[in-house]
Amino acid sequence: MKKIKMNYKMLLIIPFLGISCSSDDSNDSNISAEIFGKWKISSSKYGGNIENLDQCELLETFEFFENNKLDIKEYDQIGYNTNCTEVGSNTLLDYSVVNNVLTYTNPTGGYTGGEFTMKFYIRELSNQNLKLELFYEIDGYGQEGNVPASEIWISNWTKVN
Numbered sequence: 514m515k516k517i518k519m520n521y522k523m524l525l526i527i528p529f530l531g532i533s534c535s536s537d538d539s540n541d542s543n544i545s546a547e548i549f550g551k552w553k554i555s556s557s558k559y560g561g562n563i564e565n566l567d568q569c570e571l572l573e574t575f576e577f578f579e580n581n582k583l584d585i586k587e588y589d590q591i592g593y594n595t596n597c598t599e600v601g602s603n604t605l606l607d608y609s610v611v612n613n614v615l616t617y618t619n620p621t622g623g624y625t626g627g628e629f630t631m632k633f634y635i636r637e638l639s640n641q642n643l644k645l646e647l648f649y650e651i652d653g654y655g656q657e658g659n660v661p662a663s664e665i666w667i668s669n670w671t672k673v674n
Contacts, residue, residue: 544610544613544635547639547640548577548643549578549579550577551574551575551576551672552574552575552576552577552671552672552673553572553573553574553671553673554566554571554573554669555669555670556669557666557667557669558667559664559665559666560662560663560664560665561663561665568597569588569589570588572586572588572597573585573586573588574673575670581607581609582605582608583605583606583608583617585601585606585617586599586601587600587601588600606619607619613634613635614632614634614635615633615645616631616632616633617630617631628651629651630649631647631649631650632647632648632649632650633646634646634648640672642669642670643672644668644669645668646665647660647667648660
């Protein structure tokens with residue numbers, strides 16, 4: 514009789530184990546679905562200090578597509594021109610969201626033509642706001658791994674409708 518009770522208890526516990534394991538996958542799916550669309554930078558901090566974004570930096574956007582591609586648009590003033598000009602490549606980057614970490618990669622986008630990868634903690638995600646904290650970067654120029662506390666970049670983004 515004792516053996517039967519123990520098996521009965523196991524049958525009650527097993528379904529809950531499956532539910533708890535699948536919630537992480539579901540959370541990643543929800544984040545991925547919520548992040549789709551175009552986001553425009555609204556503010557940022559670098560090394561704990563608020564950055565004063567200029568008119569060109571405020572045009573920067575991230576656009577996340579359902580096929581796990583990311584389009585980043587950056588702008589700068591070129592030479593003596595006061596107009597903001599799009600800079601950078603027109604390459605779509607691969608991205609993923611796992612355990613509240615956004616990773617985007619370009620295998621040949623680094624400074625020396627090698628890998629370019631950035632990882633961000635997703636600190637906030639709602640219908641209108643996205644807050645990212647850069648904690649890992651490989652750029653082929655000198656930043657190769659975890660970002661020192663003095664160089665952590667926190668950026669706030671607003672959804673573009």
